Amino acid sequence: MSLLSIKSLSLTLGGQPILRGIDLEVEKGEVIGVIGPNGSGKTTLFNVLSGFLKPTHGKIHFKQTDMTGMAASERARIGIGRVFQNFGVFREMTLEENVLVALEALPKEQRLVLGDLKKAVHSTLKLVHLEDHAKKKANSLSGGQMRLLEIARTLVSGKELFLLDEPTAGVSPKMTGQIADLILTLKKEGKTVLIIEHDLPFIQKICDRVIVLDVGEIALQGKPDDVRHNGKLKELYFGADPTD
Amino acid sequence: MNYLLHILTMIGLSIPNILGYNLIFGRGKFLHFGPIATSLFSSYAMFLTLRETGNYLSAFFVGLLASLLLSSFFAWLALRLESDALGILTIAMHLALLSVVLNWSSLTRGALGLPQIPRITGMLSLPVFASVSIVIALLWIFFMVRVHRSWLGRELSALAENRAHAEALGINRARVTLSAFLIGGLGATITNTLYPQYIGLLHPNDYQFSNLIFFILCVVAGGPGSVRGVVISIVLLTSLQELIRFLPLPLGLIGPMRLLFFGLILIIAVYIRRKEIFPMQRSV
Numbered sequence: 226m227s228l229l230s231i232k233s234l235s236l237t238l239g240g241q242p243i244l245r246g247i248d249l250e251v252e253k254g255e256v257i258g259v260i261g262p263n264g265s266g267k268t269t270l271f272n273v274l275s276g277f278l279k280p281t282h283g284k285i286h287f288k289q290t291d292m293t294g295m296a297a298s299e300r301a302r303i304g305i306g307r308v309f310q311n312f313g314v315f316r317e318m319t320l321e322e323n324v325l326v327a328l329e330a331l332p333k334e335q336r337l338v339l340g341d342l343k344k345a346v347h348s349t350l351k352l353v354h355l356e357d358h359a360k361k362k363a364n365s366l367s368g369g370q371m372r373l374l375e376i377a378r379t380l381v382s383g384k385e386l387f388l389l390d391e392p393t394a395g396v397s398p399k400m401t402g403q404i405a406d407l408i409l410t411l412k413k414e415g416k417t418v419l420i421i422e423h424d425l426p427f428i429q430k431i432c433d434r435v436i437v438l439d440v441g442e443i444a445l446q447g448k449p450d451d452v453r454h455n456g457k458l459k460e461l462y463f464g465a466d467p468t469d
Numbered sequence: 470m471n472y473l474l475h476i477l478t479m480i481g482l483s484i485p486n487i488l489g490y491n492l493i494f495g496r497g498k499f500l501h502f503g504p505i506a507t508s509l510f511s512s513y514a515m516f517l518t519l520r521e522t523g524n525y526l527s528a529f530f531v532g533l534l535a536s537l538l539l540s541s542f543f544a545w546l547a548l549r550l551e552s553d554a555l556g557i558l559t560i561a562m563h564l565a566l567l568s569v570v571l572n573w574s575s576l577t578r579g580a581l582g583l584p585q586i587p588r589i590t591g592m593l594s595l596p597v598f599a600s601v602s603i604v605i606a607l608l609w610i611f612f613m614v615r616v617h618r619s620w621l622g623r624e625l626s627a628l629a630e631n632r633a634h635a636e637a638l639g640i641n642r643a644r645v646t647l648s649a650f651l652i653g654g655l656g657a658t659i660t661n662t663l664y665p666q667y668i669g670l671l672h673p674n675d676y677q678f679s680n681l682i683f684f685i686l687c688v689v690a691g692g693p694g695s696v697r698g699v700v701i702s703i704v705l706l707t708s709l710q711e712l713i714r715f716l717p718l719p720l721g722l723i724g725p726m727r728l729l730f731f732g733l734i735l736i737i738a739v740y741i742r743r744k745e746i747f748p749m750q751r752s753v
Contacts, residue, residue, distance in 0.1 A: 275637055301639035313634040315627050326627050329620040330639035382638070 226289065228253040228417050229274075229386055234283035236266075236273055236441075243269050244280070245441040251386075256408065256418040258428035258449065261438035262462055267421045268310065270438070271388045274419075275307045276300045287386065302332050306384030310391045310421075312371045316364035320374060323363055324349045327378045335383050349381040350374075353407070369400025376407050380416075387411060389420040393427060405431055425453060437461060472711075474599040480707045481602030482664050485609045487687050487703055488696065489656025492613065494685070495693035496622060497649050498629035498746070500552040503543050503559035504684055506566050507654055509676040511536035512661040513570060516583050516671045525589055533658045540654030544647045563678060570673050582672035586665045602663060609659065613696050621648055626694070679728060683710070686731055689738040693745050706731075 229251040236244040244266050251257060259267050272278045274285065276297035285293050292300055307313070314323050324346045328339060339345045350356040353373040355366075363371060372392055379387060389408070393401045401424075408431050411418055422428050428435060429449040437445040437452060439461050445452055452458060490504045515532025519525060543562075547555050570577045577583070592598050616622055624645045627635035636642060665671040683706070691702030713727050739746065 277633060277636075297633070297636040298639050298641050301637055307637040309634060309637070313631070313637065315630045315634070317630055318623070318626060322623055322626075326620075326623040326635075326640070327638045329623065330641075332639075378638075 227251055227286075228255075228288060229419075230284075230286040231274075232284045232286075234270075234273065234285065235281050236269060236278060237281045238278075243441050244273065247283070247441075247443060249436065249443070251417060251419065253385075253417055254412070254415045255434060256412050256420065256432045258432035258435040259419055259421045259438060260423065260425070260428065260435060260452075261444070264440075265438040266441040267438055268390055269441075271307065271390055271419070271421065274300075275305060275388055298330075301330070301384075304383070304385035306379035306382065306387045308372070308375050308379055308387065308389045308392055310394060312368065313375050314363040314366075314371045314378075317362060319360055319362055320350060320355055320366075321346055321359045323374060324378050324381065327382045331382055338383075339381075345381060349377050352380075353377045353403075367397075367400075369396040369403070372396055372400070372404060373407065376404065376411075380407070380411060385417060387416060387418045387420075389418060391421050391423070393422065393424055401427065429453065471595055474595050476708055476711050478595070478599040478602045478667060479711070480704055481599065481606040482660055482667065483687075483703050483707055484606035484660075484700065485656040486660035487656075487684055488609060488613045488699060489653035490684050491688045491691075491694065491696070491699045492616065492622075492625070493649050493653045495688045495695070495699065496617065496629065497625045497646070498552075498693070499547050499646075499649075500556035501543060501547065501559050501650075502556055502681060503539075503562055504653065504657060505676050505678065505681050506559065506563035507536050507539050507543070507657045508661045509563070509566050509570060509673075510539045511654075511658050512665060512671055512676070513577060513583075515658075515662065516586055516665060517576065519586075520583065529658075529662055532662060533655070536654040536658040536661075537651055540650040540657075541647065544650035547646050547650065548643055560678070563681075567673060567676060567678075570676075577673075580673060582670055582674075583665075584670050586669050586671055588666045588669075592666070598667060602667075605659060605663070609656065610696060610700060616652060617694070617696055621645060625649055682728070682731055682735060686735045686738065689742055689746060690734065693742065706734075 227250040231247055231249040234244055234247040235242065247270065259270065261267055269278065273280050276295055280293065284291060287303060287305065290303065292303065318326065325342060328336065328342050328345055347356060350359055355370060355374060363374065366374065376392065392404050396404065405427060408418060420432065432449050435446065435449050435452040436443050437458060444461060445455060445457055486504065486508060493499050493501050511532045514535035515528045518531040519528035522528065543559060546558055550558065571579050592601055624635065624640045627640060628642055628645060632642065687699055687702045687706055691698035710727060713730065714723060716723065716726070718726060
């Protein structure tokens with residue numbers, strides 16, 4: 226049984242179709258890369274999945290529950306975590322508060338499982354080697370550190386499905402490695418990850434499957450190696466080769 | 470001595486209402502201009518009930534209920550409107566309520582206000598009244614510090630900084646917004662239970678829109694969202710407001726001078742703290 230099931234998902238904004246009949250089944254524990262040219266609808270798909278946009282047509286089921294009409298906060302509470310392209314940390318809050326606010330937003334039964342929230346905060350910061358910065362404001366961190374904090378915060382809050390929107394954008398190569406390791410940790414823990422990325426070697430390293438979006442529909446999908454060597458991918462990114 | 474007690478009383482009376490407003494406007498960054506409307510609605514509901522029943526306890530509960538109802542309505546608006554629209558609508562609500570009070574003379578006595586508001590037994594003398602006001606203010610400060618350091622303070626800050634990011638964590642915007650407005654309403658009720666008793670009169674002039682400038686000034690100058698800063702600001706600005714009376718000016722000029730002076734401080738404070746008051750919301 227799929228963890229996430231998307232059926233005939235369409236979205237039209239201002240008369241313009243943005244997503245067109247997307248069908249996708251995501252199994253528990255899968256890491257799926259979502260790629261495609263700019264404007265193909267990747268982030269919009271994530272916005273629909275995390276509840277910031279309502280689809281015009283279609284259904285989304287998460288753990289067999291229809292969540293098509295659920296608000297973003299409800300989706301987070303049933304286990305969907307989102308990491309934003311533009312750094313989702315609260316810059317005016319300390320690192321400690323950034324983690325604490327995520328834990329406090331959890332349903333009561335999940336908070337009880339975590340036990341002492343202060344210890345959970347400390348272990349989260351330790352996981353990404355930021356424990357020495359606990360009392361500092363998040364705006365003092367580098368882009369990569371903000372990204373690590375954001376992923377770790379989502380991880381500790383017990384989410385089952387992670388929607389990561391370009392987690393390596395604007396991040397140094399060293400940090401990219403750390404982020405990849407953290408995503409692999411998610412995978413080992415049996416979490417399910419959907420990740421938007423432009424860095425194909427990164428996608429190849431961590432993903433089980435890749436879907437390619439083009440003008441709001443799935444143009445191609447398969448194993449990372451197969452997709453990478455598929456001529457259609459080049460065509461989508463660079464247009465048809467006139468010599469062919 | 471009595472004048473000092475008067476200033477202390479005024480400080481004590483201002484603290485619950487303004488600190489409650491600080492939670493909404495300062496911490497939550499809601500462009501809410503209705504705290505005086507809440508005070509007006511609560512005071513008239515309370516003291517009209519008192520006039521009819523003669524029972525302070527039931528009058529207090531009616532005032533509290535009125536305050537919480539209007540606060541819930543403002544919270545409902547805050548959840549549905551963009552910031553600027555909320556600002557305009559709360560101003561409109563205030564002016565509409567003030568107009569009702571001024572024109573429904575058979576009930577409210579209009580511009581004459583409600584005279585002879587009795588003090589609660591045991592609070593007749595100025596030293597006792599001042600002491601009670603200060604104790605209540607201290608308790609309220611303690612409560613507000615706890616609120617700001619609690620999940621509510623953090624979730625309000627998160628929503629103020631980026632609504633989408635906060636909601637993606639599971640923060641329930643409706644619960645947080647309603648809680649903040651209800652606490653603000655409770656603060657307004659506390660202040661407005663005591664203030665008309667102190668001056669012995671409930672007068673619509675004390676609920677004019679210009680009084681909001683003092684609220685905003687205290688929050689902005691003290692640091693939006695900071696309990697300590699806003700308390701210091703209330704102490705200094707209330708004292709200053711009283712000291713302006715001693716300027717060698719004709720009586721008719723003191724009021725406008727005070728408004729001009731506070732307006733000037735507000736302009737400077739808003740300019741200095743513009744990034745704290747109007748933070749940039751990042752898109753998803």
